Amino acid sequence: MENGDDKSPREFDWFDRPKSRKLLWRLLIAACIISFLVEIPALISHDRHATAPIDFGKFNIPGFYAVLGFVACTLMILAAKGLGIFLKRKEDYYGEPEEETLPEDIDDDVVL
Amino acid sequence: MTTLFSDFPPAFVLILGAILVPFLPKKIRSFYVIALPALAFVNVYYLQLDGNTKWNLDVFSWLTNGEPLELLRTESPGAENPEAGYKLAKAFGYIFCLNAVIAFIFAFYVKKSTQHVAALIYIGSALGVAFAGDLLTLYVFWELMAVSSTFVILARNTEKAKRSAYRYIMIHLLGGLLLLAGIVLTIQSRGSIQFDGFDFATEQSAGTWLILLGILVNAAVPPLAAWLPDSYPEASVTGGLILSAYTTKTAVYTLLQGYAGWEPLIWIGCIMSVYGIIYALLENDMRRILAYSIINQVGFMVCAAGIGTHDAISGATAHAFCHIIYKSLLWMAAGAVLYRVGKSKCTELGGLYKTMPLTLIFGTIGALAISAVPGTSGFTSKTIIIHAAEHEAAHGHASLWWAWLILEAASAGVFLHAGIKFPYFVFFNKDRGLRPKEAPGTMLTAMAILSFLCIYLGVNPQPLYDILPYGVNYNAYTAGHVITQMQLLMLSALVFFLFLPMLKRTSTISLDFDWLYRKGGQLFYKATDKSLNSVNAATRKGVVDGFIPRLSSFFTTAPSRILSWLVTPVWLAQGLNSAEREKRRDQLFERGRRGAFPIGITAILGVVLLGVLYVFSWFAR
Structure with missing residues (x-):
């Protein structure tokens, strides 16, 4: 369980390395850009919702869903942050007892 | 076997089977509780609900104007779609049993039998509600569900769980009373105990509204939702997993069966989907994040019930089916972490990918499925609901564009709070020096089965579409659907990592409506x-x-x-x-x-009094 074991190979810590984090950031941004780009052929061929039974009218704007995702998520995070000012309380707010025991159906190795 | 099961209430398989559990030795018991819901699944499969059932009980005919209690819902011959009602019941019956089988595989290690007994009765009564053909049977199983689920919470056996279970049962008794009052009024006004669809245009009354209110308590609609994030995370590792699937989904089933097309449900569903996200973003406890995420997901289904078209009802059924699978998967991943680490707060967890990689992979599949990433079951089910809202909006119900917009925004928010936040804060974020062992084999097996189902139904949803109440003419995999969904999700992910400093967890709780009580x-x-x-x-x-x-x-x-x-x-x-x-x-x-006055004084005073009286009488003369 401890990592002091000499025989074990070096611990897998790829996600902790600054290099990997940089790579993941780049991949994410690339994915965002690609999701924009792949829409273009569909828009040109007017095929974007060709198999849907209805015409989308005003929502046939390039990048509409990307903007929706971005704006909606930003608003929700800001809303949560703002409400947090009023709603967040210390964990002992309700005067509940600190848990004196762990659940019974738990690994025997775990100690409180 | 098949003839027996063609006409037998699957609820009884579990409820009667539960009685045996305490008498079995531990080794046999763990297999037995897996086999029991599997048997119930076979039972549901072979049910022939064509109207010839001996489970129409006449015992209360004096109370019900001679109508029998219908323990098994049958086809309604006069209706436009005679099969729809019982196909809906069957679809929920399948997933209730399937989920139970896998949950008990996960719970293979549990030593005590009390929780298993309570859980089996709880799941059995959920099946009872699903197949109830009349309001009285529905009510009985509804209350049995409330009571048995309270024991599932109590099984954690801590002071906090006790207090939480007390609040839980109080709220559910309130909901049960509303339901009962509504049922009594409805039977009185309709003259029938039959439970089939109430029509929004013609059947609005105090009775039907009270029934609706009772159901909405169980569906966890704010402000009556706080019982869910209050109690589920206080249950044990297995208890939380089992609870997450049944109470709210039984309520969704009842709404789909009884309240299709009730317009207020559209907006109630929209509020739920956003409310769940905001609170999940504020939460620190991983299991409480998942609890709020249930409210968010049920919001989509409640909204679909409000839209009430065939596509919406089928979409909600498909979504409930897939939701139970990936939500169980997420509760299992969280449960496995709690089992190995004994902690469930994001501020105390992190860096677990190093030693629990399989749990991470399975949990991530669940997280991707709940976010409706193409290739997972969320994409082939939830999008039917959004499609139905779109379709109605484009065909005369312009106000539904708002509902559609909120559902799309909420879909983006799901990726934020459940899709990324849960795996990120539990398995990555900061290494806190925790080096637990990988989850036990039975837990991994259960998670592997659910992960497979998440992907299988995402790639090949047709078997699911075939059991839905109405035929679905929907193809998720068009270029447009996939591209727009990926845009929505990728940009949501970008927002998550851009705003990561603002999302940093604090060791706090958030006030919800349970503050009131x-x-x-x-x-x-x-x-x-x-x-x-x-x-x-x-x-x-x-x-x-x-x-x-x-x-x-x-x-x-x-x-x-x-x-x-x-x-x-x-x-x-x-x-x-x-x-x-x-x-x-x-x-x-x-x-x-x-x-003690001396007698002389008394005598003198008597004489004085007589004298006074004499003088008075002399004057009065």
């Missing part, structure tokens, strides 16, 4: 204590301690006072000084207190 209850107690008890104290001081003793002393001392007042002039005439007069007065009072 947790703090509000205390305040109410204090307020009534202050107001009523102060009236009580004032009354005691004024009346009991003040007025009554004075009244009593007045009556005991008044004759002596009057007497001393009368004789003072006599004493003055005798020339007694003030000290002697004081002494005489004390004697007088002492005699008055003891009632």
Whole structure:
């Protein structure tokens, strides 16, 4: 369980390395850009919702869903942050007892 | 076997089977509780609900105008779609049993039998509700579900769980009473105990609204939702997993069966989907994040019930089916972490990918599925609901564009709070030096099965579409659907990592509507204590301690006072000084207190009185 074991190979810590984090950031941004780009052929061929039974009218704007995702998520995070000012309380707010025991159906190795 | 099961309530397989559980040795018991829901699954599969059932019980015919209790819902021959109602019941029956089988595989390690008994009765009564054909049967199973689920919470056996279970049962008893009141009124006004769709245009009444309110308590609609994130995370590792699937989904089933097309549900569903996200973003406890995420997901289904078209009902059924699978998967991943680490707060977890990689992979598949990433079951089910909203909006119900917009925004938010936040804060984020072992084999097996289902139904949803109440003419995999969904999700992910500093977890809780009965209850107690008890104290001081003793002393001392007042002039005439007069007065009072005047004085006073009377009578003449 401890990592002091000499025989074990070096611990897998790829996600902790600054290099990997940089790579993941780049991949994410690339994915965002690609999701924009792949829409273009569909828009040109007017095929974007060709198999849907209805015409989308005003929502046939390039990048509409990307903007929706971005704006909606930003608003929700800001809303949560703002409400947090009023709603967040210390964990002992309700005067509940600190848990004196762990659940019974738990690994025997775990100690409180 | 098949003939037996073609007409047998699957609820009884689990409820009767549960009775045996405590008497079995541990090794056999773990297999037995897996086999039991599997048997119920076979039972559901073979059910032939064509109207010939011996499970129409006449026992309460005096109460129901001769109508039998229908333990098994059958086809309704007169209706436009005679099969829809029972296909809906069957679809929920399948997933209830399937989920139970896998949950009990996960729970293979559980040593005590109490939780298994409660869980089996709970799941059985959920099946009972799904197949109930009349309102009375529905009510009985509904209450059985509330009681047995309380025992599932209690099985954690800690003080916190006890308190939480108490609040849980109080809210559910309230919901049950609303339901009962509604059922009584509805039976009275309709003259029938049948449970089939209530029509929004013609059947709005106090009765149907009360039933709806009772169902909405179980569907966890705010402000009546706080019981869910309050209680589920207080249950045990397995308890939380089992609870997450049944109560809310049974409520969704009842809404789809009874309240399709009730417009207010559209907006209630929209509120739920956003409310769940906001609170999940604020939460620190991983299992509480998942609890709020249930409210968010059920919001989509409630909205679909409000839209009420065939596509919407089928979409909600498909979504409930897939939701139970990926939500169980997420609860299992969280449960495995809790099992190995003993912690469930994001501020205490992190970096677990190093030693629990399989749990991470399975949990991530669940997280991707709940976010409706193409290739997972969320994409082939949830999008049917959004498609149905779109379709209605484009065909005359322009206000539904708002519902559609909120559902799309909420889809983006799901990726934020459940899709990324849960795996990120538990498995990555900061290495806190935790090096737990990988989850046990049975847990991994259960998670692997659910992960497979998430992907299988995402790639090949047709088997699921075939069991839906109405045929689905929907193809998720068009270029447009996939591209727009990926845009929505990728940009949501970008927002998550851009705003990561703002999302940093704090070791806090967030106030929800349960404040009203947790703090509000205390305040109410204090307020009534202050107001009523102060009236009580004032009354005691004024009346009991003040007025009554004075009244009593007045009556005991008044004759002596009057007497001393009368004789003072006599004493003055005798020339007694003030000290002697004081002494005489004390004697007088002492005699008055003891009632011990010498007989001579009494006689003299009698003569005086007679004299006075004589003088009066002389004047009166």
